[in-house]
Amino acid sequence: MDGSLILFNILNPPVLFFFLGMLAVFLKSDLEIPQPLPKLFSLYLLLAIGFKGGYELQESGINPEIALTLFAAILMAAIVPVYSFFILKLKLDSYNAAAIAAAYGSISAVTFITASSFLEKLNIPFGGHMVAALALMESPAIIVGLILVRSFTKNDQDEKEGNSENSWSKVMHEAFLNGSVFLLVGSLLIGILTGKEGWEKLQPFTQGIFYGALTFFLLDMGLIAAKRIKDLAKTGSFLIAFSVFMPVANAIIGILIAKAIGISQGNALLFAVLCASASYIAVPAAMRLTVPEANPSLYVSMALALTFPFNIIVGIPLYLEIIKHLGF
Numbered sequence: 001m002d003g004s005l006i007l008f009n010i011l012n013p014p015v016l017f018f019f020l021g022m023l024a025v026f027l028k029s030d031l032e033i034p035q036p037l038p039k040l041f042s043l044y045l046l047l048a049i050g051f052k053g054g055y056e057l058q059e060s061g062i063n064p065e066i067a068l069t070l071f072a073a074i075l076m077a078a079i080v081p082v083y084s085f086f087i088l089k090l091k092l093d094s095y096n097a098a099a100i101a102a103a104y105g106s107i108s109a110v111t112f113i114t115a116s117s118f119l120e121k122l123n124i125p126f127g128g129h130m131v132a133a134l135a136l137m138e139s140p141a142i143i144v145g146l147i148l149v150r151s152f153t154k155n156d157q158d159e160k161e162g163n164s165e166n167s168w169s170k171v172m173h174e175a176f177l178n179g180s181v182f183l184l185v186g187s188l189l190i191g192i193l194t195g196k197e198g199w200e201k202l203q204p205f206t207q208g209i210f211y212g213a214l215t216f217f218l219l220d221m222g223l224i225a226a227k228r229i230k231d232l233a234k235t236g237s238f239l240i241a242f243s244v245f246m247p248v249a250n251a252i253i254g255i256l257i258a259k260a261i262g263i264s265q266g267n268a269l270l271f272a273v274l275c276a277s278a279s280y281i282a283v284p285a286a287m288r289l290t291v292p293e294a295n296p297s298l299y300v301s302m303a304l305a306l307t308f309p310f311n312i313i314v315g316i317p318l319y320l321e322i323i324k325h326l327g328f
Contacts, residue, residue, distance in 0.1 A: 005317035009118055014215045015312055021222020022309075033220040041217040042281070043183060048206040048213075049113055049131055050184040054191020055199040056128020066129045068261045069271065073133035076257070076275050077140040080250055081105030085148050087246075091238045094152040099287040099294035100239075102145025103303045104246055106279035107137045109180065110221065113214060114312045115273040118320075119266050126266030128191075130274075135184045137274055139176050142286045149291055180282050221308070228305035231297045239298065243278075243306035251276035251319045255326065265320075265328040272319040277311055278303035 009015060024031040060066070081101040088097035112134050119126050191198065199206075232240060254275030258268035280303040287294055 005321060006314060008121070009317050010313060012114075012117060012121065014114065014117065014211065014218045017215045018218040018222040018225075018309070018312065021219045021224075022226040023222075025223055025226030032223065033216065038217065038220040041213045041220070042180070044213050045113055045210075045217060046109060046180055046183045047187045048210050049109065049116070050135070050187025051191040051202060051206050052199075053128040053131020053134075054188040054193075055195065056191075057132060057188070058192045058195045060127060060129065062129075065261065065263055066127070069129065069258075069263055069267065070133055070136060072257050072261060073137050073271070073274065074140055076250075076254060077105055077107075077137040078144050079105075080275065081141050081144040081148065084246060085145075088242065089152075091236075094149060095291055095293040096295055096298055098145045098148040098152070099283075099291050100242075100299045100302060101148065102141045102287060103280070103283045103299045104250070104278045104307075105141030105144060106283045107134060107274050108277035108279060108303070108308060108311070109134060109184070109281075110214075110217065111273055111277040111308060111311050111316075112270065114218075115270055115316050117211070117214070118316050119269060124266040124269075125264065126270055127264070130267055130270040131184075131188055133271065133274060135181065135188060138181045138184075138279070138282055141279070142283055143172075145283070145287070146290055221304070225305045225309055228301040231301035232305050239302055240306065243302045244310055247276035247278070247307050247311060247315060248318070251315065252322065255319065255322055258323075259326055259328065265323055268323050268328050269316070269320050272323070273311065273316060276315055276319065278307045280304040280308065 010019075021031075023029075057066075081098075081104070084101035084104050085097050088100055092100070112130075116126065194201075232243075251272040254272040255268060258271050263271065280300055284296060284300050284303075287299065288296060
């Protein structure tokens with residue numbers, strides 16, 4: 001792999017601020033981001049990326065390539081949790097295996113945004129429809145994870161208490177209407193509806209301060225990730241290895257699918273990143289609600305403290321190098 005791509009990605013200011021956040025924890029600095037702000041930055045990033053994607057999708061329209069890409073995105077979000085679950089079952093119980101599998105079947109919006117920034121710095125074009133793929137991949141993994149739990153555990157407490165229907169309604173509500181999915185899809189639709197005129201009006205807001213917000217968000221992510229690294233020491237070598245090798249395996253599968261579909265280099269990288277990333281926001285929220293038996297310190301620390309930094313430091317340049325070698 002071309003080491004210059006890794007260096008190029010690391011020297012991206014938002015990524016450097018992620019390292020700064022980690023360093024602050026390791027050196028026991030009292031640096032912290034006031035609690036309401038990270039949530040605001042997260043909402044802003046989802047709004048901005050969704051709105052831009054909607055505008056670009058409205059400009060490009062829907063063609064067979066876009067339709068195939070969106071179908072492939074949903075398919076990967078549904079399949080990744082299944083084979084991940086059976087790998088994890090070699091060492092874990094069904095509850096924890098399903099929760100972790102759901103996290104790795106879903107996506108990280110911030111990893112996607114970092115990859116988009118990487119492509120822009122390299123002047124590699126990509127389509128706005130990839131934001132639609134991002135939105136579509138959030139929910140299927142949650143649903144598949146819950147199906148796996150119900151299929152491989154003998155806990156019939158909900159049925160005995162007559163709460164099964166209510167439990168499933170909570171699952172569906174969390175999968176499709178949790179805040180991040182709702183805002184992302186809503187922003188995408190508004191971008192489609194308002195088109196170029198809406199884009200020109202909001203561009204100073206959605207683009208002008210975008211990298212500033214991303215930088216602050218990644219600084220906070222660095223602080224959180226460094227604190228979570230301690231939890232990883234308790235998971236054992238199996239889960240640590242899974243946190244690194246599973247994203248690479250998923251990315252390679254995604255790249256091969258992208259090659260078969262015939263999509264462009266930039267879109268192929270974003271698709272690979274979506275396949276490789278793991279959710280540390282939406283899925284943990286859903287799993288805490290619906291699978292309380294699973295240990296949050298496992299699936300949150302794996303996704304946030306290892307898979308997330310691996311992808312933004314090494315993964316993104318690595319996947320692009322593979323894509324180039326395959327002749328995209």
